[in-house]
Amino acid sequence: MERTHICGELRSTNVGQHVVLMGWVAKKRDFGVFTFIDLRDREGITQVVLSEEDSPEAHSKAKNIRGEFVIAVKGTVVSRSEGTHNKKLATGDIEIKVTELLILNDAKVPPFQLEVAGSENLAAEDTRLKHRYLDLRRPQLQNNIRMRAKAVRAIREYFDKRGFIEIETPILLKSTPEGARDFVVPSRIHTGKYFALPQSPQILKQITMIAGFDKYYQIARCFRDEDLRADRQPEFTQLDMEMSFVNREAVYREMEGMFNHVLRLIDIELPNEWPRMTYAEAMRRYGSDKPDLRFGMELQDLSEGLRDTEFAPFAETLGKGGEIKCIVIRGKADYSRKQLDELQEFVKRYGAGAMAWIKVGEETTSSILKVLGEAKLTELASSAGAQPGDAVLIVAGRRSVVAAALGALRGEIARRENLIDRSLYKCLLVTEFPMFEHDEESDTYMAAHHPFTSPMDEDLDMFKQAVQHPADHYLLGKVRAKAYDAVINGYECAGGSIRIHQKDVQALNFKALGMSPESARTQFGFFLDALEYGTPPHGGFAAGIERTCMILCDTENIRDVMAFPKTASAQDLMMDAPGIVDQSQLDELGITPSHNPEP
RNA sequence: GGAGUCGUAGUUCAGUUGGUUAGAACGCCAGCCUGUCACGUUGGAGGUCGCGGGUUCGAGUCCCGUCGGCUCCGCCA
Numbered sequence: 088m089e090r091t092h093i094c095g096e097l098r099s100t101n102v103g104q105h106v107v108l109m110g111w112v113a114k115k116r117d118f119g120v121f122t123f124i125d126l127r128d129r130e131g132i133t134q135v136v137l138s139e140e141d142s143p144e145a146h147s148k149a150k151n152i153r154g155e156f157v158i159a160v161k162g163t164v165v166s167r168s169e170g171t172h173n174k175k176l177a178t179g180d181i182e183i184k185v186t187e188l189l190i191l192n193d194a195k196v197p198p199f200q201l202e203v204a205g206s207e208n209l210a211a212e213d214t215r216l217k218h219r220y221l222d223l224r225r226p227q228l229q230n231n232i233r234m235r236a237k238a239v240r241a242i243r244e245y246f247d248k249r250g251f252i253e254i255e256t257p258i259l260l261k262s263t264p265e266g267a268r269d270f271v272v273p274s275r276i277h278t279g280k281y282f283a284l285p286q287s288p289q290i291l292k293q294i295t296m297i298a299g300f301d302k303y304y305q306i307a308r309c310f311r312d313e314d315l316r317a318d319r320q321p322e323f324t325q326l327d328m329e330m331s332f333v334n335r336e337a338v339y340r341e342m343e344g345m346f347n348h349v350l351r352l353i354d355i356e357l358p359n360e361w362p363r364m365t366y367a368e369a370m371r372r373y374g375s376d377k378p379d380l381r382f383g384m385e386l387q388d389l390s391e392g393l394r395d396t397e398f399a400p401f402a403e404t405l406g407k408g409g410e411i412k413c414i415v416i417r418g419k420a421d422y423s424r425k426q427l428d429e430l431q432e433f434v435k436r437y438g439a440g441a442m443a444w445i446k447v448g449e450e451t452t453s454s455i456l457k458v459l460g461e462a463k464l465t466e467l468a469s470s471a472g473a474q475p476g477d478a479v480l481i482v483a484g485r486r487s488v489v490a491a492a493l494g495a496l497r498g499e500i501a502r503r504e505n506l507i508d509r510s511l512y513k514c515l516l517v518t519e520f521p522m523f524e525h526d527e528e529s530d531t532y533m534a535a536h537h538p539f540t541s542p543m544d545e546d547l548d549m550f551k552q553a554v555q556h557p558a559d560h561y562l563l564g565k566v567r568a569k570a571y572d573a574v575i576n577g578y579e580c581a582g583g584s585i586r587i588h589q590k591d592v593q594a595l596n597f598k599a600l601g602m603s604p605e606s607a608r609t610q611f612g613f614f615l616d617a618l619e620y621g622t623p624p625h626g627g628f629a630a631g632i633e634r635t636c637m638i639l640c641d642t643e644n645i646r647d648v649m650a651f652p653k654t655a656s657a658q659d660l661m662m663d664a665p666g667i668v669d670q671s672q673l674d675e676l677g678i679t680p681s682h683n684p685e686p
Numbered sequence: 687g688g689a690g691u692c693g694u695a696g697u698u699c700a701g702u703u704g705g706u707u708a709g710a711a712c713g714c715c716a717g718c719c720u721g722u723c724a725c726g727u728u729g730g731a732g733g734u735c736g737c738g739g740g741u742u743c744g745a746g747u748c749c750c751g752u753c754g755g756c757u758c759c760g761c762c763a
Contacts, residue, residue: 118726119719134723154713171721179723196714199697202724208712210697213755266763286763313762314687436689436759495758524763537763600763644756655756 088159088189095131099180101164108133108183109159109191111224112152113202122149126160126183129229132176135160135183145188155194155201155221161187197221212646216660219651231640231648238349238636239306242326245348249341251302251328256291258284258308263610265538265600267311270321278677284310287629289537290614292329293586296625297617304328306632315655318578318634318645322653326581329627335569335585338626339516342573342581345630346514350575353639355512361573365519374412374494376520379577380513382506386412386493387471389481398458400440404483411483414497415471419478419504420446427454427480433499434482439492445479455481498577509641513576519543520570520584522550523563523599531601532563536570538596540584541626543567547592554599563599573630580635583628590618 091107110128121138137146145160152158162185173179198218199210209215215222222228243253262269262283269283285291287309295303307327315321326345330337339361347357362380369378372385389411393401401411416422422430422444431442445453447468451461459467473479482492501507522542523532534540542550546566553562569585587593593615597607608615636648646652653659673680 114723116722116725117719118722121720121722123722123725125723132723136721138720140720168721171723173723176723196696200713208698211693211755214697216755263763267761289763311762314760316762317757319762432690433758438759534763540763654754656754660755 088161088187090159093130094126094128094133095178097133097164097178097181097183099166102166102181104164105161106164106183107159107161108135110157111194112154112156112158114154115149115152117150122146123182124149124152124158124160126158127224131178131226133178133181133183134173134176135162135185137185137188141184142186142188145185148188148190152190153194153196155197155224156190157192157194159189159191160185201225213654213660216646216652216654219661223650228647231636231642232650234352234639235632235636235648237352238639239632241349241352242304242306242345242630242632245345246302246304246328249302249344251304251330252300254292254295254300254303254305256285256288256305256307260285260291263290264606265534267313270310270312273676273678275676286311287325288327289539290611292327292627293539293625294614294617296329296331297620297622301331301623302328303330303627307629315653315657317643318637320633320645320649320652321657323645324632326630326632327627328629329625331623331625333585333624333626335518335571335626338583338585338628339571342516342571342583342628342630343514346573346575346580346635349635349639350512357512357514361514361516363516363518366517366521366567367519369515369517370490370494374490374492374497375577376517377572377574377577377579378494378515379498379501379507380515381508381511381576382501384414384416384497384501384506386414386490386497388412389467389471392467392470396459398455401483407485409483409485410489411481412489412493413471413479413481414493414500415468415473416478416480416500416504417474418476420448420476422446422478430480430496430499434492434496437492437495438488439482439484441482442492442496443481443483445473445481447473447477447479448475511576512638515574517572517574519567520572521564522546522566522568522570525564532560532599534596534600536568536582536584538600538602539586539593541569541587541592542596543569550599551595554595569626571628573628575635575638578634578638579631580638581628581630583626585624585626588618588622588624590615593618 088107090109094108094110097106108126110126112124113127113132114125116123120140121136124135125132126135137149139146160183162183164181165184167180167182199214201221201224223232259272259282262271262281267286269286272282272284274280274282288305288307292303305327307325308322309325310322312321328341343359343361350357366376369376374386390405393411394405396402404411427444434442443455445451445464445468451465451468453464456464468479471479480496482489521535522540524535525532549562550566553559553566571583572579573581587596594604633645633648637643637645640648642648651659651661658664
């Protein structure tokens with residue numbers, strides 16, 4: 088028997104045709120003298136009918152069939168009789184009158200039900216991850232994985248058309264000190280030495296520019312041995328691109344062009360030129376470097392209005408150069424004490440000491456009513472744009488803490504109160520990221536993007552000043568980089584920069600990062616050498632394939648767009664990885680574990 | 687590394703102030719059923735209440751520890 092059609096493609100126009108379908112039994116409905124089977128394959132479901140009268144042999148075989156059996160049916164496409172059409176199925180106008188049935192394979196009773204009404208009734212995720220091959224049969228995941236394939240194809244299409252060359256870079260590289268924790272691979276031939284898996288092909292893609300390829304791209308697997316999140320896995324895929332002889336504008340055009348092309352897969356037309364916002368503005372207005380612009384609720388600054396306050400926590404904050412900011416929640420003056428306490432607990436996770444609130448109404452109430460008085464509170468609330476019926480949530484503290492707390496709170500409230508219009512797709516280029524991040528504990532500066540990012544021309548003198556004069560070191564915190572992110576719906580979908588192509592600036596940067604020339608040479612010697620042989624100005628970006636697919640598939644979980652994801656504790660429950668290896672493998676690699684896992 | 691939350695039948699869940707035989711739905715097994723598509727119907731099987739310890743006359747329920755899933759903080763150039 089040879090398959091002639093796919094389940095899900097047959098329509099009334101096919102009535103009368105003799106067909107062979109193959110697939111999995113999604114559902115069986117047994118009526119004694121006849122049996123209905125919903126036959127499922129990757130394209131959909133077709134109802135097949137086995138009747139004792141018409142085909143006794145096939146009908147009796149069907150008695151032994153259960154869910155997820157793999158079967159083949161031969162039969163005729165017939166129109167369903169009046170009143171038995173099923174509008175829920177694309178194939179609901181027809182059914183297959185079966186003449187011959189073949190059981191291609193039986194199946195154990197699945198450990199969970201594939202077909203359940205409503206996603207909230209799905210089996211626990213660990214059960215589904217253990218039997219990922221069954222979970223993947225669900226139409227939802229089938230669609231996501233296929234959308235991902237389409238997205239990757241669209242990306243290749245885009246860059247091929249634009250003259251970019253796809254270049255594969257090695258998976259076995261050398262460990263470099265900065266950035267995420269490396270996954271490490273022992274070398275057998277060089278016992279005691281190790282490869283590292285790429286966190287991203289950063290240096291190699293820059294070298295393709297030095298090598299003269301001009302325009303490079305790659306769908307690159309990346310590995311970072313860090314803790315997981317709903318949108319983060321230890322291995323993930325990036326679209327990685329780089330181009331020579333360009334400025335930021337040229338890279339922006341490619342980012343916009345690529346995402347605009349990909350979003351057309353779901354019939355979304357983003358603007359040709361994306362709105363832009365500097366990092367500083369994003370942090371000030373939204374408390375985030377990846378603001379979700381599908382809703383408002385911007386942060387409002389109350390610092391000026393409280394400049395002369397005697398309320399100790401506020402006065403102290405302002406005295407230390409901190410900020411007092413708030414968000415206004417429309418129509419939520421009816422928040423209960425319990426709800427407000429919960430929100431306070433929420434902001435404390437981000438380092439906020441407390442959360443003050445004002446409920447604006449005929450009678451304004453507030454957690455700080457006694458200390459500030461109603462008149463002052465009314466004035467503050469109105470300066471923040473609050474109207475009667477609104478709630479004002481206030482956080483005071485260090486600038487970074489206020490931004491993190493209120494930025495997160497803004498998102499949390501939008502989710503809780505359903506303020507996000509899910510039909511909207513809001514894109515944004517965030518520009519002028521800081522060059523360095525200050526580490527309080529060690530009082531050192533670390534690369535905010537990566538150590539090859541170019542400072543902005545306007546800040547170059549300040550950069551030199553800061554590196555060359557220890558007393559001005561703090562100025563590093565003010566240096567802006569030619570670094571940028573592409574943000575869609577609050578997700579950082581891509582990030583990139585114009586790179587340093589002059590060896591003296593690169594040397595300064597290593598110095599700024601506290602790296603001696605010797606250690607820079609040990610770590611990046613090959614790259615510094617390469618920079619000296621005629622490096623063109625260049626820049627590019629990398630886009631997270633999974634995050635982009637999450638937007639395409641309208642899901643908030645990265646596992647929904649990966650065929651074989653790992654759990655939050657970085658395990659593969661299906662193959663039970665990581666696992667132990669044979670002692671002889673360890674011997675060969677010269678590895679003696681300092682401790683062994685529990686059996 | 688830290689916090690929150692969940693863990694009871696194959697699955698999703700209920701299980702009262704600690705009380706005697708731990709329930710429901712779906713699934714599964716067996717039968718009946720000529721138009722279902724969440725088929726119906728009759729009957730049946732199915733439990734290490736995650737694991738370990740403690741309190742108690744008595745623990746699914748309370749306490750401590752531990753393991754696992756998920757989410758978040760730290761981390762993720």
